[in-house]
Amino acid sequence: MRYTLHVNGQDRSVDLDGDTPLLWVLRDALELKGTKFGCGAGLCGACTVHLDGHAVRSCQTPVSDVGKSAVTTIEGIGETAIGARLQKAWLDVDVVQCGYCQAGQIMSAAELLAQGHVPSDEAITAAMNGNICRCATYTRIRQAIKRAASPSFASAAARK
Amino acid sequence: MSAELRPKIIGARVRRVEDPRLLTGGGAFADDLGTPGALHVAFRRSDHPHARIVGIDCAAARAMPGIRAIFTGEDLDGLVKPILATSRMRNYHPTPIPVLARGKVRYVGEPVVAILGESRYLAEDALEAMEIAYEPLGDVVDPEQAALPGAPLLHEAAGSNILVSREFSRGDVDLVMAEAFVRVGGRFRFHRKTPVAMENRTYVAEYDRGRNFLTLTSSTQVPGIVRDALVALLDMPGHSVRVVAQDVGGGFGGKTSLYPEEVLVCALARKLKTNVRWTSDRLEDLISTSQxxxxxxxxxxxxxxxxxxxxxxxxxxxxxxxxxxxxxxxxxxxxxxxxxxxxxxxxxxxxxxxxxxxxxxxxxxxxxxxxxxxxxxxxxxxxxxxxxxxxxxxxxxxxxxxVSGDDFPYKVxxxxxxxxxxxxxxxxxxxxxxxxxxxxxxxxxxxxxxxxxxxxxxxxxxxxxxxxRISAAPGMPINTGTETASIRIDSTGTVTASFGITSTGQGLETTLSQVVAQTLGVRIEDVRIIQGDSSAVAHSTGSYASRSTVLAGGAATLAARAVREKVLRAAAHILEAPLEDLDAADGAIFVVGTDRSITFRDLARAVYSEMGRLPKDTREELEATKVYDPxxxxxxxxxxxxxxxxxxxxxxxxxxxxxxxxxxxxxxxxxxxxxxxxxxxxxxxxxxxxxxxxxxxxxxxxxxxxxxxxxxxxxxxxxxxxxxxxxxxxxxxxxxxxxxxxxxxxxxxxxxxxxxxxxxxxxxxxxxxxxxxxxxxxxxxxxxxxxxxxxxxx
Known part of the structure; x- marks a missing residue:
């Protein structure tokens, strides 16, 4: 079956079974290796991408369900203002250890920040609790989200 | 600037050099490696805890679409030896680990058959078509029961399920206990864990048939150990086997051991003269990564x-x-x-x-x-x-x-x-x-x-x-006590520092860059760290046992000092200043207290390219390799x-x-x-x-x-x-x-x-x-x- 996907602002055509998970479409057919396989069961969050700005588990999303939705991956999120702020905040507070889960973390955080205000600790926990990090960078993820969400950081990042 | 006033790189909150690539999807984890035409392995694993293998019927699976080969334990005879962890420990029974089970299975999850397909999907589909008949053997589950005489044996050749026994003793414990004012104690239980790195174990074997050269890209913490083991198990010359760990998505110890799947992809890539790869799924990780x-x-x-x-x-x-x-x-x-x-x-x-x-x-x-x-x-x-x-x-x-004060050093x-x-x-x-x-x-x-x-x-x-002086594990025949650094300033004046040690998320590229940059007198951005590559140095094991900064940092310091001495000797000629007046920092060598200086870039050109600038017999290669043993x-x-x-x-x-x-x-x-x-x-x-x-x-x-x-x-x-x-x-x-x-x-x-x-x-x-x-x-x-x-x- 032929599908045309709108990925990171480009139309990409693939010929695959409709039940192929979006994760493997991205990784194998489109060579976008930044989205990671962690569990294949929607339990770890490593494969998180956006469909029309909403964080979804790409391992649980059959390609036939994507339709005309805009797919955004870690390779494309930096092109958005929120994505760029998050990536910078992540660098500033040195979140990353092994980095394997961080694409998924950034994608989940980007959906949270799109709500447009500085999230509370409870809101961060609720939004991020499905993204497992075995290096346990959670404390700094929290810091980085707050940093990226703060109005002063946003305007400083915009000036750059 | 005096040495005291110069900004220190070691000890500074330096941002990690790894992060920009890891935050933009630019990391290179083993499964990210493209290998067009590679065969994908799926394993049929034991669903019995302890059973004799009565028969394996692969005929239906062999006929499935896209299946290129199927291997059982017997099919590996002559291709690869069993893995054997030897030790000089007394009262130790090593247990051969077959790459695929032979004769019996010993845990749920043990690999029994390897199916090689044109895709992982096709290989997985064929797993279902395979018939394996088992005859259950006695339960060996409770360790205290298993230690009793007469318990069913997992390894008959060992003669016991007790693989190691040991005792440390000093003093008359029973007497002191009996006379003590107070005694506390009990039975403590610490239940079994598993490391669960977010990146599942992944092994990609590429075989260059023209040069008979095997490259394994592995999600391992120990590329040096794996290389040395593969050479022995596959009977290949060491110069024809390279083990590379690029970005590794966490290890925590679970990637410090040699795994049957890792050996298998290599043996089959060589046998079939093609590329063979396997990535664990999470179920396989939870039942077959070391616990x-x-x-x-x-x-x-x-x-x-x-x-x-x-x-x-x-x-x-x-x-x-x-x-x-x-x-x-x-x-x-x-x-x-x-x-x-x-x-x-x-x-x-x-x-x-x-x-x-x-x-x-x-x-x-x-x-x-x-x-x-x-x-x-x-x-x-x-x-x-x-x-x-x-x-x-x-x-x-x-x-x-x-233990305090004068007690140190204290011998336990x-x-x-x-x-x-x-x-x-x-x-x-x-x-x-x-x-x-x-x-x-x-x-x-x-x-x-x-x-x-x-x-x-x-x-x-x-x-x-x-x-x-001490082995990471008692009596092991491998050396875990040294690491090697090889540092080179090339003809453009940039620095490459090579290690066998492997970063699995602890930022070693940054830490080692800091050590090399400060010791040599260059900037962090002038240094490139090569790590996780068995071919980078003659000997290395990898990252485990809280050793990497101590051992690789120590080796980096020794090698950087040696290169720095060569740099200063060359600079002394060029700047016409006594050696003891020279210092290096921020990418330049200068005569202390003057404005005379030369950049590393210009110095490298003088050493390697502008042949008139140094007397022939004073030209030295700007590189050094050092081993550190704490x-x-x-x-x-x-x-x-x-x-x-x-x-x-x-x-x-x-x-x-x-x-x-x-x-x-x-x-x-x-x-x-x-x-x-x-x-x-x-x-x-x-x-x-x-x-x-x-x-x-x-x-x-x-x-x-x-x-x-x-x-x-x-x-x-x-x-x-x-x-x-x-x-x-x-x-x-x-x-x-x-x-x-x-x-x-x-x-x-x-x-x-x-x-x-x-x-x-x-x-x-x-x-x-x-x-x-x-x-x-x-x-x-x-x-x-x-x-x-x-x-x-x-």
Whole structure:
């Protein structure tokens, strides 16, 4: 079956079974290796991408369900203002250890920040609790989200 | 600028050089490697814990679309030898690990058949079409039962399920125990864990048929160990085998061992003269990656009336799973438990016995902390139990018994040697930083209000950066005591520093860049680190045992010093200045106190390209290779303090504050060190409260998904405060001590002590981890029933 996907602002055509998970479409057919396989069961969050700005588990999303939705991956999120702020905040507070889960973390955080205000600790926990990090960078993820969400950081990042 | 005023790179909060690529999807993890035309392996694994293989019928699977080859254990004869972890340990029975099971299976998850398909989907489909007939053999599940004479044997050739037994002893323990003022003890249980790196194990073997050259890209922590092993198992020349670990998505010990799947893709790539690859799925990870801890410890501590420890006795049974893992052996985990059980305390009279018992479970291997999370749990619980009995504050009891001052270097009964480390200072500083006395007042108020509020302390010592005098695992035939650095300034003036050591997320590219840049006198951006490549240096093992900064940092320092001397000699000619007047920093060599200088770039051009500028016989290659051997290693130590509340309705445990006061020597990058502490503590919290690999009575694994084996998530981890203590510098080059594992060593004990402290009014002592709400509920119910009965009878 032929599908045309709108990925990171480009139309990409693939010929695959409709039940192929979006994760493997991205990784194998489109060579976008930044989205990671962690569990294949929607339990770890490593494969998180956006469909029309909403964080979804790409391992649980059959390609036939994507339709005309805009797919955004870690390779494309930096092109958005929120994505760029998050990536910078992540660098500033040195979140990353092994980095394997961080694409998924950034994608989940980007959906949270799109709500447009500085999230509370409870809101961060609720939004991020499905993204497992075995290096346990959670404390700094929290810091980085707050940093990226703060109005002063946003305007400083915009000036750059 | 004088040397004192120059910005220091070592010790600075330098941002990690790895992060830009890892935050934009530009990392290169093993599964990201493109290999067009590669064959994909799917494994048919044993669904029996212990059974004879009666027959394997591959005919239907062979006929499935896209299946290119199928291999059973017998088909590998002549292609690859079984893996064998040898050791000079006495009373040790090595167990050959077949790459695919031969004759019988020994745990659920053991690879039995390898199917090679044009895609992983096709290979997986064919798994279903395969018929394997098994005849069940006797259960070998409970380690104490398995150790009894007459128990069914997993390895008939070993003659026993007890693969290792050992005893350390000094003094008349029984006599001292009998005469002591107070004795505390009990049976302690630390249940089985699994590392769960987010990146599943992945092996990609590329075979260059023209040059007979094998490249394995592996998600390994130990490319050097894997290379050397492959050469022996495949009988290939070492120059034709290269093992590369690029970005590795976490290891935590689970990627320090050689795996059958890793050997298999290499053997089949060579046999089929093509590329062969395999990526574990999460189910396979949870049932076939090495598992951890899993010990039963009967321990007793004797003390005098003033709190002085008089004697310690312990019997440890380690459940080591189905095979003695390569290269570490079945001794790696349980022998460490008895070795480290005396902790940071002066204990002259000690008897520690240990048995490593084979059972039909995935093999036990190293996991963050190795043995010491368990030994620390036991000794720190004993200390707190003794403090309660003697009515001495647990801080005072620790201080009183610590090895301190003139005791250093202190030789533990088990042969370990503690060099000077801040045991007391770490405890004092942690208590000061967290406000220990105020916490006790808070606790009194909380108790009056009916809350179960506890304060837990754990102190420990660990041996890190161990050199050639001591092996990372007892009696191993491989050298874990040295690392090599090779540093080169090329003709453009940039620096390449090559190591065999491997970063699995701890930021070694940054740490080593800092060491090389400062020692040479260049900027961090002038340095490129090559690591995780067996072909980079002549010998290396990899990253484990909190050794990388100590050993690779030491080797980098030695090599950078040697290159710097060559640079300065060349500069002395060019700048026409005496050698002793020269210094280098920020990418230039200058004559101190003048404006005369030359950049590294211009100097490299003068040495390599502009042939008239240096006399011929003074030209030297600007490179050096050095090996560093810390010989003994060095002691890292810490005290953890945690406060928590137990919800009397749900038995959920809420952690409030967590503070670590630690001595890891000179800190190269505080950002990285603190991140490592956070991660280690979080894994210790998981071990204390959440994580347990569960088997049923026949050996079937019941925790084979991340819904059943739950690791800490964002909401489970409190803020973690870290206080660094840099007291007396150790004798390692650069003054570094290892610190990657410590967080996991202290946390289970600290939390167990805090829970026991919270429930002290009920007389509950925690002796089993993890403390799940169910276990806690049962403990409280039993304690309340006991109290009611005593009240009734009085």
């Amino acid at each position: 951890a801890f899993d010990e039963i410890i009967d321990a007793e501590l004797a003390l005098a009336r003033d709190g002085t420890i008089l004697a310690l006795a312990a019997d440890v049974t380690g459940d080591v799973g189905a095979y003695s893992i390569y290269p570490w052996t079945a001794g790696i985990e349980p022998v460490q438990v008895v070795s480290f059980l005396p902790g940071p305390y002066r204990i002259d009279t000690y008897r520690g016995r240990v048995r490593a018992v084979a059972t039909s479970k995935p093999p036990m291997g190293p996991y963050r902390g190795v043995g010491r999370p368990v030994s620390t749990f036991v000794i720190e619980r004993l200390i707190d139990m003794a403090a309660r009995r003697l009515a001495i504050d647990p801080v005072a009891l620790r201080r009183h018994n610590f 009964v088990t042969g370990l040697v503690w060099d000077h480390s801040s045991f007391r200072e770490g405890l004092d500083e942690a208590c000061r930083a967290i406000g220990y006395d105020a916490l006790r007042s808070e606790q009194r108020r909380a108790r009056e209000a009916g809350r179960w509020f506890g304060i837990g302390i754990a102190s420990y010592a660990e041996l890190t950066g161990i050199g050639s 010989y003994f290693g060095t002691t890292s130590s810490a005290t953890h303090i945690v406060t928590l509340d137990i919800d009397p309705e749900t038995y959920k445990i809420r952690l409030h504050r967590y503070l670590v006061g630690e001595d890891c020597g000179r800190v190269v990058n505080p950002l990285i060190v603190e991140g490592q502490v956070h991660g280690g503590v979080a894994q210790g919290i998981g071990a204390a409260l959440h994580e347990e690999v569960v088997f049923d009575a026949s050996g079937q694994i019941l925790t084979a998904s991340l819904a059943d084996y739950t690791i800490p998530a964002a909401g489970d981890i409190p803020p973690i405060e870290v206080v660094h203590i840099e007291a007396e510098a150790p004798s390692t080059i650069g003054g570094y001590r290892g610190m990657g594992e410590g967080g996991t060593i202290g946390a289970p004990a600290a939390i167990a002590n805090a829970i026991s402290d919270a429930l002290a009014p009920l007389g509950i002592e925690i002796t089993e981890l993890p403390v799940t709400p169910e276990r806690l509920f049962q403990l409280v119910r039993q304690a309340q029933a006991k109290a009611a009965k005593e009240q009734g009878s009085s």
